[in-house]
Amino acid sequence: MKGDDRVKISVIGCGYLGAVHAASMAELGHDVIGFDVDEAKIRSLSAGEAPFFEPGLPEILKSATASGRLRFTSDVTELKGAKVHFLAVGTPQKAGEYAADLTYVDLAVESLIPQLSEGDLLVGKSTVPVGTAARLAARIDASGSGALLAWNPEFLREGFAVKDTISPDRLVYGIPEGERGLVAKALLDEIYATALSNDTPLVVTDYATAELVKVSANAFLATKISFINAMAEIAEVTGADVTQLADAIGFDARIGRRFLNAGVGFGGGCLPKDIRAFSARAEELGRGESVAFLKEVDAINLRRRQRAVDLVVESLGGQVYQKKIAVLGLAFKPDSDDIRDSPALDVAVQLHGLGAEVVATDPEAIANSARKHPQLSFTETVEDALHGAEAVVVVTEWKEFRELDPVAAKALVANAIVIDGRNCLDAEAWRAAGWTYRGMGRP
Template sequence: MKMTVIGTGYLGATHAACMAYLGHEVLGVDSEIGKVEALNGSRAPFFEPGLDPLLHRHLGETLNFSDSYNEAANFANVHFLCVGTPQQDGNFSADISQLRDAVSKLVPLLRGHHTIIGKSTVPVGTAAELQKLADALCVPGSAIDIAWNPEFVREGFAVADTVRPSRIVVGQRPGSQAANIVREIYTTPLDSGMPFIVTDLATAELAKGASNAFLGTKISFANAMAEVCEAAGADVVQLTEIMGYDDRIGYKYLGSGLGFGGGCLPKDVRGFIARAGELGANDAYAFLREVDSINTRRRERMVTMITKMMGGTVLGGKIAILGCAFKPDTDDVRDSPALDVAGQLLMKGARVTLYDPQAMANARRAYPALSFAHSAEEAVAGADLVVYATDWGEFHHLKPHALRDLVSTPIIIDGRNALDPWEWLSAGWTYKAMGRNF
């Protein structure tokens, strides 16, 4: 099948490459010429494991990128919308202006029957709004059908999650044939027994936000338990392990620590909160506000712990932070807990040095006043305190005894509850973590 992918950011570039991998002819379209040039040069403008090999394999054959909506209109009758829906400035609501802009540019150029399939995470009701816009802009004799096929990809696993999704959801209007088109697109994963759910537009729009709101709730629950554990002298790691053995609960997303970040989960939770409030679902609104509040105060709690461990002030102290990305296996620093903590410490007068295997360039752009090292060893050299902020696999190989000789004071705060406390304690370190008592 021939198709276009409108928007070639993280979601769109990955989706376009994966659709080519599944055997389709794909044209990715973006108004930012820099993205288009990078992708046509087989370089993704972000780090995602497995994506560059797909670009190299399919580019120029079944995959190309362009900045031309005219080319998109003439290329195919199926169009995926993958543009950004960032959080609005000053409130929790999602900004869907890029979606409106894409529809406004594409639809007047279309001739015949076209299906536009949204993948971006949106407030419920967006598809109906875009359908009205498309109907108003559609030229006489043509027809536009807007459907929604929400994405459920995880950064660091986006390629696998796109070609082998956990489920495929299609929201469509009564009488629409969009589900049949999506079924044909995903023939390969569906042949392996993948769940395929056809529903109305509103349910499909809610699916991603509801999923992320639940995941955020689970993480924030674990972090609320960490606060209880600190007050009670208990161990949150063992507590969540005990809980996780119950298959009704499960261990995934029960990790406590600095909390969640990134360009999707916090935004989606907040967008869900905002839309619930607009719809008058006030009890849900209040509950999810507390989920977000718990997540935010983990960062404040980390700054408080650091300040206490440094004798009541961080002024003039040297602090090393291991990790800039919001999670491992990505260079995404949007709403990064690590960078948030680093920025707060910098404002309090600390000298902060960071190291991350992939996210340094993005972190420099976001926080140019911070210092950056070329390795974990360089970052901790002379440090009065070390913060373990992002759980990269590379950091699992750090040797506490060797690092002990590099720092000024051997204090480490494990912001991810990922280290072996006894290994660090036996190497002469003072080890601290949120929700644990060492």
């Protein structure tokens, strides 16, 4: 893509989603300007520095800013002249409620409307309750700007977000009916020309379906995780092995093995808040019973965190007061520094609350964790965490934790007890090295 063939794009909101999207669009050859009200974030991004950990992002961020295809601003008026505007602001859970907080979405749209011109396209990427797009489309129509709205949900996996943006496994366009929809589709096709040329599946649909695709996908994944964790609860009282159970049912092509890993459950900035917001929206629509099961999905997920804590307490004879516990992992998943609703961090905090001397480590999430929970003790090395520990808890399945040498680790601890909160260790190898091994839903 060269010269006038480039689409001029703006991205509103430069958090995790927006920063990745902006850099990836520039990597694909488009001219991109990212906007955010956080001046520190803008300075960092403008210098080609990612304000969070995401594999592959620093490289394309530096490349795109150096080439001039990507720049960032905190002045919304600089967005005028872009043809396509991607909305990528956060939709956090409302305090004390399940519902999504759309404050940032509404503020972003109101700020953008004066910058829009006839034929511009505003593209929603944020995860929103169904019905939001139709409401925003009506607001844009009423503004007289002549701009159009499309909804293009994201399906990013943290740790793989750059790949998922540049080479998505599917594209979904929620567009208006008639000629306006054809105009919106043509612009989106131009932006995603590379993916479409590689035969990426494309679903062109209405606003409501596009909104529901994202939340229903997350609801399904959360349900699958909680299903196997519910089976882990049964396995624990029957002596069954949930890992072998998952292997056996995973061979069924209708079920599949992915997302059937029992452990301390899911977390992060998407699944927990999205299933809660989906439940709240269903209640508003008078169909709360349709997704009532999601409340149990959420409850099972939270129980598994408590179960990990209980296993530590049980293994140490009923109390952990003033006993050193090594917690390996803080991020909600490996290859990320994201601690939002992290089961790992929750386990560390709960153990600290019981009087344990918690020493936690993580390859990327220590700084974020220390800001949120300064009462915990942190160390940069696994060796320091293990030294003199009465028990070890693995709660984020980073490669360096999965590949720990159980013999070498045993030489560092005071008591060879390991709680495998992700069922990611070789149980036989750890037991052979003299460890008391406790997994989640394993004998």
